[in-house]
Amino acid sequence: MKARDLALQGALAAVALVAAYLVWQRAPTGAPGDVTVVELPSRALDRVRFEDEARFVELFRDAQDRDLLWVRLGFKPAKPIQPEATAMASDGGTPPGDGGTAAPVAPPPPRELRANEVALKLFPRFAPLRATRSLGVLDAKKLEEVGLTTSQRKLTMTLGGKVESFTLASTTGGWGTPYLRRESDGQVFLLGPALLPDLENASSRLVDRRMHLFDLGDFDAVVISSGGSSRSFTATGKAPNPVALAPEESPDKPDEFTRNWHDRVWRLVPLDLLGRDEQPVGGEPTESFRVEYKRGGKALGQLTVARGPEGFFARTEHTSGWVRLPAGVDPLASEVARVTTPVSSASGP
Template sequence: MRARGVVLQGVLAAAGLAAAFFVWQREPVGAPGEVVVLDAPKRALERVRYEDASVQVELFREGTKDGELWLRLGAKRELRANEIAEQLFARFAPLLATRSLGVLDAERLAEVGLKDSHRKLAVKLSSGEHTFTLAASSSGWGSPYLRREMDGHVFLLPPSLLPDLENAAHRLVDRTLHTFGASEYDALTITVGSTSRTFLVRARAQRPAEFLPREAPDSPDETAWKWHERVWLLSPAQTDFLGRGEVPPGGEPRESFRVEYLRGDQRLGQLTVARGAGGEFYARTEHTAGWAKLPPWADSIVLEAEKVATGR
């Protein structure tokens, strides 16, 4: 009897282990990549917020559902979001996972990095906000587990979904300076202090455009064209963009020169370059949320601006 009881207990234990393994390895709800974590139409999505012990990131629409997408870093810094951010934002409604693991016990939650994790995700819809816990950083983004707080269900997210949020300052900032292209303006005015000079822009097939001073339209100014090519190619680093309402260290920078772009009588936009209190240079345009710090070589552009504006 004793031997038979031992055998029976062994069989029951094996069956229990098999059942547990089956639950752990069970097939996801739906096909891989199609498990629905949050079912919502894209038009209902208003805000996505990610935070951990050191990072706070929000993506949100300003105004209507078709309004511009903005990126908030920390509590206050607001920047325009780029196309990568637009694509990322759209993936949260509906929010899909590659696998559903159901409700896990404390031991399993610890194994996948969800027990006591400080990483949080919140998705705000027009109907309300939904909150989630993300796997702790020790797990790495290679295994992005997520726990739905509403019912405790755990999901495995695609590995490409969350890294951009964690590195938002480098990946999601719009570095575009202008909303128009190089072929869309036909005149520009360069201003340094109280001196201004206007150039007409004449496009040429297979050759660079010509800058024609308004006061001498038959005499192309190649020096001005070459100078402006460097101005047009200015490209601040993503981390050097200041947010809405932010002022550079030392206060508002002092304008060094300004370029205004025209198409006929329509003003398309402008670029203002200014010197900060520490001697560094900043740029601001019709599209930027605020000032953007320029690379060190921008000082040579500033030095040549007066020559171009005066024609001497």
């Protein structure tokens, strides 16, 4: 009888130990850890969109090449303006007679730009989407405390044709704590601090601003054209050392003037990037000069510099469209005639 009691107590103790182990192994809701918010592989992710009350940014795959990412930057329509305040400020306090609202100004079309290496690394981190903590479904008071009641900040993900939407906590004076609420079931999660700031600052952090994918000296020939004239040069050397340019007809006589001119052209940095298929104000700019790069007789890339009503623009084999250039391009456009004109041999009587 005593042996039977001991066996029973031992069995109960074993069951209790197993149960305790299972409870200990299970991460409780609200505990720190790696919580899955969206369980889908990164290859299923098509688009990530972040928006606030004024603007939006989207990271999305190219329709023809899913390994190529684009960044779409845009502004949301402004809210209708109540005219009383503006009218009273402008006419001494007399509001308009009809008491209506002023029509909001339509936002400019969004810009589509190439995504950079930072964006390529950020995009797959959204699928599967993971959080550091699950808070469950919160009551109205708790939602207000964490900034989810009236927030206009949204995160939308398109995965395999299915849309998953979240509300992001509002912020005051910075990003603060990145809470998000899953709209499909009301579950609230705490994201890690490093996932969202790149989307917030997408124009400076996620856009590829490079003019070329090759470096100075990766080419062995340069063709410079302007106004119907064209001249070819051989290129020798590699950065960080100077890259010499010599006329194709005199490869043993480097042209110092052309080298200096080309160095200034190579260092041109975009002031503003226009989107894919976007035209500068005033329409297609007029080409001023073009520089073509070759290696082993094959085209490597090109730079076209053009003049528009609002200054100079450029585009290359890599840019998504035209880019606005800073001031100071006029001398380059003026000196290109000298670069493309062969030096005549001096002849005497």
